[in-house]
Amino acid sequence: MMARTLVRDGLALLAASVSLPALAQSSPQGAEGFAITNATIAIGDGSAPIHGGTVVVRGGKVVAAGAGIAVPAGVEVIDGTGKWVTPGIVSAVTDLGLVDVGAVDESNDDYAEKAGFNAALDVSAAIDPDATPIGVSRAGGVTRAAVAPVAANAIFAGQGAIIDLAADIDPVSRPRAFQFVELGERGAALAGGSRVAAQAVLRNALREAADFDRRSGISKIGGAKGVPASTGDDIPLDPRMAQTTQGRADDGLLTRFDAAALIPVVNGRQPLYVHVERAADILQVLRLKDEFPALKLVIVGAAEGWRVASRIAAARVPVLASAITDLPGRFETLAATQSNVGRMAQAGVKVALGGFYDNDQPRYAPQYAGNLVAVAQIPGATGLTWGQALASITSVPAEIIGEGGRFGSLKPGLAGDVVIWDGDPLEVTSGPVAIYIDGVKQNMVNHQTRLRDRYRHPQEGPLPKAYQ
Amino acid sequence: MKLRHLGRLAGHALAGLALAASSGAGFAKPKQDDQSFQLKDKPYPSTYKPYPGEAVAIVGATVYDGAGGRIDNGTVLLSGGKVEAIGGADLSVPQRYARIDGAGKFVTPGVIDIHSHLGVYPSPGVQAHSDGNEATSPTTPEVWAEHSVWPQDPGFTRALANGGVTSLQILPGSANLMGGRSVVLKNVPSRTVQGMKFPDAPYGLKMACGENPKRVYGDRNQMPSTRMGNFAVDRQTWIKAAEYKKKRDAGKLDSRDLAMETLADVLAGKILVQNHCYRADEMAQVIDMAKEFGYKVSAFHHAVEAYKIADLLKENDICSAIWADWWGFKMEAYDGIPENAPLLADHGACVIIHSDDENGIQRLNQEAAKAQGDGRRIGISIPDEQVISWFTLNPARALGIDGRTGSLAPGKMGDVVLWNGNPLSVYSRPEKVWIDGALLYDAMDRNRRPVSDFELGQPGEGDVK
Secondary structure, three states: OOOHHHHHHHHHHHHHHOOOHHHOOOOOOOOOOEEEEEEEEOOOOOOOOEEEEEEEEEOOEEEEEEOOOOOOOOOEEEEOOOOEEEEOEEEEEEOOOOEOOOOOHHHEOOOOOOOOOOOOOEHHHOOOOOOHHHHHHHHOOEEEEEEOOOOOOOOEEEEEEEEEOOOOOOOEEEEEEEEEEEOOHHHHHHHOOOHHHHHHHHHHHHHHHHHHHHHHOHHHHOOHHHOOOOOOOOOOOOHHHOOOOOOOOOOOOOOHHHHHHOHHHHOOOOOEEEEEOOHHHHHHHHHHHHHOOOOOEEEEEOOOHHHHHHHHHHHOOOEEEOOOOOOOOOHHHOOOOOOHHHHHHHOOOOEEEOOEOOOOOHHHHHHHHHHHHHHOOOOOOOOOOHHHHHHOOOHHHHHHOOOOOOOOOOOOOOEOOEEEEOOOOOOOOOOEEEEEEOOEEOOOOOHHHHHHHHOOOOOOOOOOHHHO | OHHHHHHHHHOOOOOOOOOEOOOOOOOOOOOOOOOOOOHHHOOOOOOOOOOOOOOEEEEEEEEEOOOOOEEEEEEEEEEOOEEEEEEOOOOOOOOOOEEEEOOOOEEEEOEEEEEEOOOOOOOOOOHHHOOOOOOOOOEOOOOEHHHOOOOOOHHHHHHHHOOOEEEEEEOOOOOOOEEEEOEEEEOOOOOOOOOOEOOOOOOEEEEEOOHHHHHHHHOOOOOOOOHHHHHHHHHHHHHHHHHHHHHHHOOOOOOOOHHHHHHHHHHOOOOEEEEEEOOHHHHHHHHHHHHHHOOOEEEEEEOOOHHHHHHHHHHOOOEEEEOOOOOOOOHHHOOOOOOHHHHHHHOOOOEEEOOOOOOHHHHHHHHHHHHHHHHHOOOOOOOHHHHHHOOOHHHHHHHOOOOOOOOOOOOOEOOEEEEOOOOOOOOOOEEEEEEOOEEEEEOOOHHHOOOOHHHOOOOOOOOOO
């Protein structure tokens, strides 16, 4: 994994050489770099778009973006007249790569209700870069995602991964990036029937993990074959694989594997993503830090976050929230409003749009962000500025998932994840016309575009459609 | 998040809807003059009465009339609950009319959603509220959606305020082949369902083909468990309905049969078939079944593969009620493409954008615009004024109410939305919504923002949603 970015271009070429011709459109472009000129540039950091700007990408990374930027010699120049350029969309959290068809169980790896493990589950082994939703999302401008498992047999769903959506065979850039836990209505059901039970299950699990670590020293002795816990790379070794013969408390409820997986959570080395919606549940989550001070929390959902926004901001806990939830769909979302994200942002919460599952497809993020700009015009409502709205689907989710130093905006040094749009990217009539990931031009052909082309005219020709 | 969807898969949303309507002539209309259509045959009558509204002139706006017309710097006059006139800047405005400055704003007919489960799967979506599908038998044409609708569903108010929805069809779910009668509502808050019923709108019959019925009953080890089983059960049921109708027409009925009454009225052309169906090949089979028994499909709902048979749908005068780009959530949705609507329109077939969703119903305008943009990128240019008809006049036609609403023609119901920008932009929202000439939503006036009983005294009551 660590060497992955170094070989990306080679992998892309390999993928192309073994693919069907129609699908083999990944190109090695990007090695020498490219510049998009005379376009409307949106950096993605919250700033307003820049007209007549330039973006330069070399060596797979953004070199410069903005106005008055000189185009270096030797790079391909792409005329961006009439076009908009943004960083790629970052989708957090989602089931991308775990699902082919939602209602076809055998095509899915998003949850495992009959598994013997929960916190130990690690989605990175199951992510399929060829899953059709990945290609469709990529064509919609989504370049990175935080992929989370879905809780099915316990409040802990397991460990999520950071992926890129490049058209190659190696999607995972950071395995075991976070642990996901349900503590609201869903968590109550999974814990045995009440939030009371969910709180007990959580506390017991974290204490068992801490106890296991004390006895075994896993977080100090490191991983398999005696390799030290830190390798210099910031991806920790998998504590489940630690070689230790040390035992655990006799009354432990967790499997050894699950307990080991929670050690980096309780130590604060792996963030804990907590799904809660109602205001009271959010405060319970914030209070966890009193008991477990090292926890690195991210709240997912937070439909009623606006009611406790200043408390969330003070706790410096970031939030991944839905933009459009405005109905009391459950008793835990009674106060849902499309002003939620805007009000939290105004209170100083670091908040991004998140939760892209099922018919909330990752490629809808720009539309949802645009709706928050629209909301801002309604008396009594709170939305986002255009710049904030774009940031809420690019740089801010990247920061929340711990990748702000690698991708998420067009700042120099970040990954060359660039989308060229045929208009304002948040406008529903606009769409991507070119997509780059790590500076590599991406394939935009997928199952949908092939069907579209075949049925441009529905009638059969001289031969059946199957020959077209 | 996930749970919501699993609920959807198991319940209403998947089940699609099946509206049947068509884009033009030959569309089945209820026969009001039929002698059998007497008062006793119209129980649970509408008690809806338009609320009072002042005479209004919206001036200086861009007007999309819903029927494909566009007037820049236009004038719309509402009076007596009706659209009185529309025209250009030269249309004279009588003294007594309240003038509303529409400069920079847009006017459309009220939005119509042909596929909604508001009220029958209301918020909060708890089991006690799950009243959308009497799936205890593969065919239940005897049930009527209006007997399940909860008028206090907060979803109605969101559809009004954020979506500009003024009329909507509430359908039973699609777990079974014949889910029951639909009901068409005006989106006006009321203590009773009767107080929302669109007066004299034809009923619809919800039918479903494909995965849902065969899965639901196959899992119970009963018929149908296959697509061929779906058709066999449908056909046997239509045979019975034809016999019932024959007896009824001859005045030889011994007793009433609610199920057969509904089906006989379909065969008589009084009830419109709204048919949930995803796959192209299955739609073609349904078209032949309709011909076998002499009824007409008004619209195929969900129809994600309609683009594959645009010619067939046009030839048979059947609308496709579709999402812009929902796709892939079940096997029969795997071939959905974002260009479905523009490809249909390009071949002259009738397009309706529907929601089937309490969130999506708040953004039918945006969904239509998305499809328009996806068309433009493959060289299909559809003018804004035509795209507007996808969520106004076309659904009205497929519901059999186009004579009274769906466009801004003089004499039609005063169902009107004033948008604060182009409705085909993500940045626009309804500013004012009139239903039968009564101002029932005004973004600038808190007193014109409805709050359902359920939300009273709860966190967020009366908030901007």
